[in-house]
Amino acid sequence: xxxxxxxxxxxxxxxxxxxxxxxxxxxxxxxxxxxxxxxxxxxxxxxxxxxxxxxxxxxxxxxxxxxxxxxxxxxxxxxxxxxxxxxxxxxxxxxxxxxxxxxxxxxxxxxxxxxxxxxxxxxxxxxxxxxxxxxxxxxxxxxxxxxxxxxxxxxxxxxxxxxxxxxxxxxxxxxxxxxxxxxxxxxxxxxxxxxxxxxxxxxxxxxxxxxxxxxxxxxxxx
Amino acid sequence: xxxxxxxxxxxxxxxxxxxxxxxxxxxxxxxxxxxxxxxxxxxxxxxxxxxxxxxxxxxxxxxxxxxxxxxxxxxxxxxxxxxxxxxxxxxxxxxxxxxxxxxxxxxxxxxxxxxxxxxxxxxxxxxxxxxxxxxxxxxxxxxxxxxxxxxxxxxxxxxxxxxxxxxxxxxxxxxxxxxxxxxxxxxxxxxxxxxxxxxxxxxxxxxxxxxxxxxxxxxxxxxxxxxxxxxxxxxxxxxx
Numbered sequence: 001x002x003x004x005x006x007x008x009x010x011x012x013x014x015x016x017x018x019x020x021x022x023x024x025x026x027x028x029x030x031x032x033x034x035x036x037x038x039x040x041x042x043x044x045x046x047x048x049x050x051x052x053x054x055x056x057x058x059x060x061x062x063x064x065x066x067x068x069x070x071x072x073x074x075x076x077x078x079x080x081x082x083x084x085x086x087x088x089x090x091x092x093x094x095x096x097x098x099x100x101x102x103x104x105x106x107x108x109x110x111x112x113x114x115x116x117x118x119x120x121x122x123x124x125x126x127x128x129x130x131x132x133x134x135x136x137x138x139x140x141x142x143x144x145x146x147x148x149x150x151x152x153x154x155x156x157x158x159x160x161x162x163x164x165x166x167x168x169x170x171x172x173x174x175x176x177x178x179x180x181x182x183x184x185x186x187x188x189x190x191x192x193x194x195x196x197x198x199x200x201x202x203x204x205x206x207x208x209x210x211x212x213x214x215x216x217x218x219x220x221x222x
Numbered sequence: 223x224x225x226x227x228x229x230x231x232x233x234x235x236x237x238x239x240x241x242x243x244x245x246x247x248x249x250x251x252x253x254x255x256x257x258x259x260x261x262x263x264x265x266x267x268x269x270x271x272x273x274x275x276x277x278x279x280x281x282x283x284x285x286x287x288x289x290x291x292x293x294x295x296x297x298x299x300x301x302x303x304x305x306x307x308x309x310x311x312x313x314x315x316x317x318x319x320x321x322x323x324x325x326x327x328x329x330x331x332x333x334x335x336x337x338x339x340x341x342x343x344x345x346x347x348x349x350x351x352x353x354x355x356x357x358x359x360x361x362x363x364x365x366x367x368x369x370x371x372x373x374x375x376x377x378x379x380x381x382x383x384x385x386x387x388x389x390x391x392x393x394x395x396x397x398x399x400x401x402x403x404x405x406x407x408x409x410x411x412x413x414x415x416x417x418x419x420x421x422x423x424x425x426x427x428x429x430x431x432x433x434x435x436x437x438x439x440x441x442x443x444x445x446x447x448x449x450x451x452x453x454x455x456x457x458x459x460x461x462x
Contacts, residue, residue, distance in 0.1 A: 004308070004311065004312050064431070067388070067392075067430070067431040067434040067435065068392070068427050068430055068431060068434075069392035069393070069394075069395035069406065069430055070392070070395075071395040071396060071398065071406050072395060072406060072409065072423070072426065072427055072430060075406070075409060075410065075413075075423065076423055076427070079413070079419045079420070079423065080420075162295075162296075162297040162298075163297070165297040165299045165300060166297075166299060166396070168299060168399060169398070169399075169406075169410075176297070176299065176300060189307065190307050190308045190311045190312075191308075193300065193303040193304055193307055193308050194304065194308050196300050196303075197296045197300045197301070197304055200295065200296050200297055200300055201292070201295045201296050204294075204295035204296070205291060205295045208295065
C-alpha cells in the first residue's frame with residue numbers, strides 16, 4: 001500500500017467538502033424514507049384492496065420500477081422533470097423526487113408483507129366490533145404490521161443510504177461527491193475513494209448493528 | 223412521440239455504426255458484465271455462506287462474517303471505484319488487469335456478500351435433525367454438507383437468489399462510472415449526442431426490464447425442475 005498517502009486528511013477538508021455532502025445524503029435518505037413509506041403504504045393498500053382498478057395500476061407501478069436499475073430512474077427524472085414543470089431543476093431536487101418515487105415501490109412490498117403477516121382473525125375481530133375499513137387499518141392492522149416490519153424497514157433505509165451514492169450519475173453533491181471533489185482539489189483521488197468507503201462502512205455497519213439490537217428487543221413473542 | 227423521433231436509432235454514431243448497433247453492443251456488455259459477476263458471486267457467496275454455518279470452526283465463521291459485513295456495508299459505486307482506481311494504485315501489478323475484469327470483481331464480490339447471507343439463512347432454516355441424520359449415518363462434516371444440507375439449502379434459497387440475480391443485472395448499470403460501454407453508459411452518451419433522450423431511455427429501460435424478466439423466468443424454470451415434492455419453499459424479498 002506504499003503508493004497511498006493519507007496525510008492530506010485534515011479538518012479543513014472535512015468541513016469544506018465532506019460535511020455538506022454528508023448532510024445531503026442524510027437529508028435525501030430521511031425524506032425518501034418518509035415519502036416512500038407514506039406513498040408505499042398507499043400502494044400496498046391498493047394492491048391488497050381486491051379492487052381491480054386499484055390493484056392493476058399499483059402492481060404495474062411496483063413491478064415496473066423494481067425491474068429497472070435505480071441509475072436509469074435517476075437519469076429519467078433528471079431528463080423528464082424539467083420537461084414536465086417547464087423549467088430546469090437542480091440535480092439535488094431531482095434526486096429527492098426520484099428517490100421518493102423509486103423507494104415507494106420497495107417500501108410498498110415491505111408494507112404488503114407486513115400487513116399480510118397479521119392473522120386474518122385480527123381483521124375479523126375489528127369487523128366484529130363494528131369498525132370501518134379505515135378504523136380497522138389504523139387501529140388494528142397497521143400498528144401491528146408496522147411493529148413486525150420495523151427491522152426490515154430500517155434495513156431498507158440503510159440500503160437507501162448506500163443507494164444515495166448513485167446520484168453521482170447526475171452530479172448531485174452527496175457524501176461520495178464530497179470526497180471526490182476533495183480528492184480532485186488535493187490531488188489525491190484514490191485516497192479520497194478509500195476514505196469514502198470507510199465513512200460509508202462506519203455509518204452502515206453501525207446502523208445495522210443498532211437494527212439487530214432493536215430486532216431482538218421488539219420481536220413479538222408468540 | 224412521432225415515428226421520426228425513433229429514426230435516431232438508424233443514424234450513424236460517427237464511428238461507422240448505427241445507434242441501434244451501438245445499443246446492441248452495449249446490451250452485450252451489460253449481459254457479459256452481469257453474467258461473469260454472477261459466476262463469481264455464486265461461487266464465493268456459496269462458499270462464504272457455508273463457512274458461516276460450520277459447527278466447530280469459530281475462526282472461519284468470524285472471517286466469513288467479516289467478509290459479509292465489509293462487502294455489504296459499502297455502496298457498490300464506492301466499491302467499484304476502489305477496485306478500479308485504488309487497488310491498481312496501491313498494488314501496481316494490478317494495473318495490467320483489464321477494466322472489464324475489475325468491474326466484474328467489484329460486482330461479483332459485492333453480490334457474493336448478499337448471496338452468502340442468503341445461503342447462511344437457507345442452511346439455518348433446515349431442521350437441526352438433518353445435520354444429526356448426516357452424523358448418524360457416519361458422514362464427515364464435508365459429506366453432511368455435500369449430500370444432506372447443501373442440496374436442500376440450495377432449493378430453499380432459489381427465490382431470494384432469483385431476486386439477487388436480478389439485482390446484480392440492475393447493479394451492473396454502475397459500470398457507467400468507469401466508462402464500460404454498457405447500456406447506461408450508452409444511454410447517457412447517446413442522449414447527449416442526439417438530444418433524443420426519451421426514445422433512447424425508453425429503449426434502454428425496456429432492454430433492462432426484458433433482461434431482468436428473462437432472469438426471472440430462467441430461475442422459475444430451474445425452480446420447477448429441481449423441486450422435491452412435499453417440501454415447500456419459503457419466498458423472500460430482496461434489496462437492490
